[in-house]
Amino acid sequence: MDMRPEPFEPPAPQPRTVPPSWLEIIRIILRNPLELWGVPSYTLPWIETRFFREHTLIVNDPGLIKHVLVDNAQNYRMGDVRQLVLRPILRDGLLTAEGAVWKRSRKAVAPSFTPRHAKGFASQMLRQSELYAAKYERGGRDGAVFDIAVDMTELTFAILADTLFSGEIASSSGTFADDVNALLHRMGRVDPMDLLKAPSWVPRLTRLGGQKVLDKFRAIVRRTMDQRLQRMRAEPEATPRDFLTLLLEQAGPDGLTTAEIEDNILTFIGAGHETTARALAWTLYCVANAPHVREAMEEEIDRVLASGAEAIDWLDLMPWTRAAFEEGMRLYPPAPSINRAAIATDRWTSPKGEVVDIPAGITILIMPWTLHRHELYWEKPRAFVPERFLPENRNRIDRYQYLPFGAGPRVCIGATFALQEAVIALAVLMHRYRFDAAGDAQPWPVQRLTTQPANGLPMRVTPRPSAAAPA
Template identity: 60%
Template sequence: MDMKPRPFIPPAPKPRTSPPSTLQMLRIVYRNPLELWGEPSYNEPYISIRTGIGGPLVIANDPALIRHILVDNAQNYRMARVRQKVLRPILRDGLLTAEGEVWKRSRKAMAPVFTPRHIAGFAQPMLRVSEDFAGRYRDGAIVDIARDMTMLTYEILAETLFSGEIAGNPSEFGKQVDHLFETMGRIDPLDLIGAPDWLPRLTRLRGYSVLRFFRDLVGKTIRMRKDKLARDPDGSPNDFLTLLLKAEGAGGLSADEIEDNIITFIGAGHETTARALGWTLYCLAEAPWERERVETEVEAVLASTPDPGDWLGKMPLTRAVFEEAMRLYPPAASISREAIEAERWRDLDIVKGAQFQIMPWTIHRHRRLWKNPDAFLPERFHPENREAIDRYQYLPFGAGPRVCIGASFAMQEAIIALAVLLRQWRFDTLPRTRPWPVQKLTTQPQGGLPMRVSRR
């Protein structure tokens, strides 16, 4: 008799069965864009629609079309205007929003930090921070895991990329991040209808104070490090911050570009991993049979492998649950592009200015690409099954020239953090743990993730 439990189906909006009116669409996009998508988005290879408020919009789900846009003909696709209107006020010319030569200079300046050798060197600091964080929990405590993972990944980021030398109070930082995503992280209806930039966006007016907080924090951090470099250039950390500061000048980065990139990494660089870790712990709590397998693996690997840099390769089950959580709740739920020139792809005529939405949210749940797509099934990512997954049907870190520069960093960080936490603690949901995925730049659990922590 087969006693295998029924898979856990995590909460998610049901596909719409009828298209919304223009007014409904504006309201949904502001409240939660994940609730906008209808049945065709989860079933068709692509959809070309007229929105009534601008040019054509193409929802791209076909892995071959996605590859065409992000890789094969990437030079014909720039960042979409609506996306830039949301992100540029926050990040300006940071790596996520810069284009052209500015982006190339930034990517080149940061590349040495994210080489495999450098990332391996971060494993021990990641372990120390995770163990210190895990040591703060108390048996039976009720915590918001979503907030906790934000703080953990921030502390890891601060220790690894900034050698622990970010100005300000970490607890205040967590509150400000929440405020940033609540205000500046939403698409404003005026952006969708193409209103001029001089018209104030009411959704963002409340966010200017938090932007000042981050700009002040980054300014103080830069001044602290510059003073240290001036006093003791040989004794200063050779980390991400120092590397950026040394890139300042002709042929390198401007002072503003350095500030923008530090904002990008401090304000957003930890956030995607934090969300993925929170959703992972939630899914494991609701699928305890998967959690038991991971706990067994963690105990065996940690007992035999002291170097945390080796854990990622030795924990296929732990990696699989993290990747499956990112499939169901991709930290970045959408990738937006705009066609620079007209072209044709197979039977699709692409006009100049066409807007493309590559939606990891719908692609990761697409009926033609995944079996039982709404279920939490980590076995999809077990080593023997990985080859069945097309490179362009799974996009937690994007793809092409603009693939996330920190993807390997994030994977190593996540496995180390999960191993440390799950070895010591068990995280269980409560009756009030009813998260609802909401897109605010990242895929966030509305209402947080209240969970009980119990010592194992």
């Protein structure tokens, strides 16, 4: 692999060399769980430990990950703490439902996210990216500073609203994207009561401020459903055949209940864009600090756009752009943890004959944050090296050592959608502008529901003088 001698190493917590005390563990989990992990989590294939008297197996070995998420997935349910955090927000949405409810929801939303259907969204993704790029033209002088973390959230929300809801989300608020951020920030945090596995009816003091925002979202979702149902009855031929319509058509005794439809709409409005937004922002930051990567991407983007290629083909025609985004997701995985619990006793044997006994009830932690930076599986694991994801190098990466979208039956249903959206957005933005880090302070990753930059990602946006807007 062609690596530069000193690739950019973006900011991240250093592995702990001394185990924290119980009191420190509580403080770290409440402040930023990414700062909890010690050297063993980045160097060993698996670790058995106890958190708050809970038996826990931290899994990094790709073979053992495959066993838990794929080969014997039916033996592993969602982890308790994860559900205590997410279910109050999403209830029986696709991310939190289990059993028969999850199967019904997955079947209902699957038609909107087949690779062929997802590619059909390319023109809308392009249109929204071009519209958003005009914000920087209106921003005033050259080199104005913008919070790219906020900007990418707004852009991906605009894309989601246009593609999945045809722009018909029933919100009168001009700060709807800000409300999404407030909801996920206030409601998506681990509370001490979650760590103690207190029943969901026990108040979570850290999340009290989020209930008002959640109630507002529920009201918006209900209005959105009502408005679309009225249109489906009054104008069946003119109603968009989008995600919203397809989901509402699943209502009935053999499909989804009204409450389950509401939960899934909230899931996609509230969280459907968040993961891609975070990954895009981190990617732009890393690219800004890796000149040879930016040069390769700009050459590739300019060449493809000059050729007149349709946006639907950009994902295949821009390997450098895709590789940079995938490397951004490696270093800053949008979903930094995957939590499961064993239903029955299980056992896994490694190719070397090592045996891992998995007792019933044990918590399984698969941490993309540590897995993606693990010394056993990655060369220069803390460095930004998109070359590792170029087509000629991809076969060196085990399917289960890289999990930005999870794996197994519950793999992210929108993976193709997100990759295409990211490449189109990066191509439009980087064709017109250069993004450079602004300010002296380095961004710091914190774990909420996603891997977010503390205090935002300020970047200086400067027009590229030789670039013309794409036709």
